[in-house]
Amino acid sequence: MRFTENFERAKKEALMSLEIALRKGEVDEDIIPLLKKINSIENYFTTSSCSGRISVMEMPHFGDKVNAKWLGKWHREVSLYEVLEAIKKHRSGQLWFLVRSPILHVGAKTLEDAVKLVNLAVSCGFKYSNIKSISNKKLIVEIRSTERMDVLLGENGEIFVGEEYLNKIVEIANDQMRRFKEKLKRLESKINALNR
C-alpha cells in the first residue's frame, strides 16, 4: 500500500487548516502545545483534535448528533452551578450529561511511524489508541482514552434527576477530566521520543 505517496502534500494542507482554525479560535487551547509538538516532528501531522470535554446536550433522541445542541460545554472541571444553569436552558428532546475523552487524529508517514505513536499513546494512558484508517491516501492514528459518561437527565422539559445526584455525577466527571488532562500532559512530555 502506498499511503505515504501524498504525505508531504497532506502534511502541508493539514498545517494550513490548523493555522486557520487557530486564528478562528476553533482549537481547544490546552491541546495547542501538544499539536505543535506533534507537527514539529517530520513524519507526523495532526488532522483534528478535541482536548476532552464535559457537556450538557439536548438531542431529539440518543445518538442523533446532527440535531444535537450543546447547552453547556467545558474543556475543564465544572461546578454543579454551571451544570444547573445549562440544564435550565433545556426545552425539548432528550437531555444528556456527557463526558468525552480527548481525541486526536494524527497522519503518519509510514506504518512504523504509526505503530510507534500508538504504542507511545497507549503507554501514556490512551488505551483506546489505534490505527483508524489506512488507504493509499492516508494513514491515520487515533489517540483516545477510556473516560466517558452518558447520563440521561431529562426529556421534553422534564428533569428526572435531583441536585444531589447531579452533584455526584459532576464529581465523577471532574475526576475523569483530571485523569485525561494528566494523560495529555504525559503524552506532551514524551512526544519527542518519536523524533528519529
Added chain:
Amino acid sequence: MRFTENFERAKKEALMSLEIALRKGEVDEDIIPLLKKINSIENYFTTSSCSGRISVMEMPHFGDKVNAKWLGKWHREVSLYEVLEAIKKHRSGQLWFLVRSPILHVGAKTLEDAVKLVNLAVSCGFKYSNIKSISNKKLIVEIRSTERMDVLLGENGEIFVGEEYLNKIVEIANDQMRRFKEKLKRLESKINALNR
C-alpha cells in the same frame, strides 16, 4: 514488519482456545455463528469477543474493573423487573447501569486483510473499528460500535434513581441492544466478502 510470520501457528492456537471456551460455555451464544464464519476464512482468526451487553455492576469506584462485580448481565433486551432484581443485590461501592457494544478481536494475515475487514465492519455500522495492534507477532483488528451507556444508580447501599427514571434508561438500553444486534447480523451476512 513481519507480523505474518507466525500467522499459521497463531491461528491454530486461537482455534484451540476457542474450542475450549466453546466447550466450557464461555462464548456468548449469539456471536458463535459469526466467529465460525470468520475462522473459516483462510486469512483471519478470532481471538476474543463479546456480543454486547447490558449490565448492573458494583465497583469500589468508577473504572476499577478488577474489583467490579456483576449483579446482573444480559446479552439480550432486559425488563425493568430484571434490572430491579439485580439492584436489590447491591451492598457497597458504586452501583452502575452499563451498556457495552459488541467487541471482536480478529487476527489478520496481511495488512490488506486487516484493512478490508475494518472497512467491511465500518460499512456494517461498527464505526469504532480499527487496527488495534501491529507487531512482528500479531496484527489485530478490533470491531466495535458506538453504543454505550454509563449511569450511576447508587452508592454504598443507597439508590439514587427512581423506577420511572430506570424505566427510561432500560428502554434506551434495549434500543441500543437492538441496534447492535442488527449490526452483528449485517456483518455475519456480509463476512464472506472477505473470501478471496
